[in-house]
Amino acid sequence: MQGRVLMGVVALALAFAIDDSAALDATQYPDWKGQWMRLGSGQGAPWDPAKPWGAGQQAPLTPDYQALFEANLRDQAAGGQGSDPSYRCIPTGMPRVMIAVQPMEIVITPDTTYVMLELFSTLRRIFTDGRDWPKDIEPSFAGYSIGKWEDADGDGRFDTLTAETRAIKGPHSYDSSGIPFHEDGRAVIRERISSDKTNPNVLHNEITATDSALTRPWTVKRSYRRIPAKEPIWSEYVCSEYNRHVQIGSENYVIGADGLLMPTRKNQSPPDLRHFQ
């Protein structure tokens, strides 16, 4: 009798433990909690951290887009902003935001992995609920991401998040040097995010861009390090707060220290004031 009761207790306890499926799943995900910052990204935060900023990136651009890139570099060398729209507080967007120039947090739930980046307050939702691609997606700077967890080393726990991102809004560039994306807005970004095999405080992200401005898919490997703080400090990045750049029509101006509008180049025309009496 005692044995039967005991078996019942065992069965009940095991059922309770196993039936809590959402809970059991939680133990299958990697520990990516905390604050992450870019690792080894060199001067100017180039897109490919293994190569120098600018022309040294050797982006596999088509001749048309290589010409655009070079014109943009000349403009920057002459003091202009080139083709990088972020100076006007336009978000850097995907995939550039994944350089993680500012801190990043990753929150994993069974249905969605949230990548929260301080830069431009970017929130990425990577849907891991098994959904198909929607027919129509409104383009956004973060894009629309669907992901899948993989157990690459076969130990029974997920260790790699693969994500594909589409519907990325332009204009955007790979980094501050202005390496351009095609204006057709059809770039697709594939990522493989996984912990370093020997250091759990290092995260790797293999990022492959496929875009009509490229002659072939372009893969770079980025890494992030976990900040060793139990209670990391998070900041707000509000670009508009201190931005001095103003675009009026097609012209760029700056607001000077005295609050007045100033030209950004010699002999620049003032803004059209036709609406003022």
Place this chain on the structure above:
Amino acid sequence: MLRRGSISLVALIGVLCATLNGAWALDETKYPDWKGQWVRADSAETAPWDPRKPWGLAQQPPLTPEYQAVFEANLKQLAVGAKTSDPTARCIPAAMPRVMMAIHPMEIVTMPDTTYIMIETSSTLRRIFTDGRAWPKEREPSYAGFSIGQWEDSDRDGHFDTLAIETRWIKGPHSYDGSGIPFHTDEQATIKERISLDKRDPRLLLNEITTSDNALSRPWTVTQSYRRAGGARPVWTERICSEDGQTIRIGEEDYALSDGLLVPVRKGQPPPDLRYFKQNQN
């Protein structure tokens, strides 16, 4: 012998349960289901801070006489088209507590250590720390503020149902709503929230928000409510203020941009001072 064996087996079961569930897992069943997309339940176009009262003076904010005068001056400015008192017109975030009107969709993600409130308005991310931490001595003020929360089981059914939050270090300038009801400039406001599902309608989330601020003669409590929207797979949107038409400040004046041209925001507004442009001087 059997008794001793039973105790060992029960202990083993206990260890097994603890191992399988883990702290994260076991706790998860204790939290309320606030998943999905939430939008404000009140549909008034003007979006007043207290949804039970009309926008503007009728909000009857318990302001000190000094700040009541500031509020009335703000309303006069608005009446002639100037949005000087509303920093969101210049792409400054709506900030706490105004952002909790949830004019645009909101998502709440509950984890044991932190509850994340993500609101499309001003791309706001709030972290509500529920890890039992103490208040830090100092924090850099931010528009979302610094929030510590505590889960409560108010009906004592073994499940958390209420998140009590306190938020400090809120950066200014900010106002309660578009009418320009002001906060004190000392940035000492504290906001207390109690978020819970409506007991009669679980599709509604209620947030009782109490503000203590030196511009108020007493704490001011309003209740915001949110309804679940968007179905199982809601559509989320990006709202990039810098992309849209915005107001720019030149000197002491705000101007609007329309079709690439500067436009006055009030009748008879003088044009901006363009003294730094050579052609303008000719």
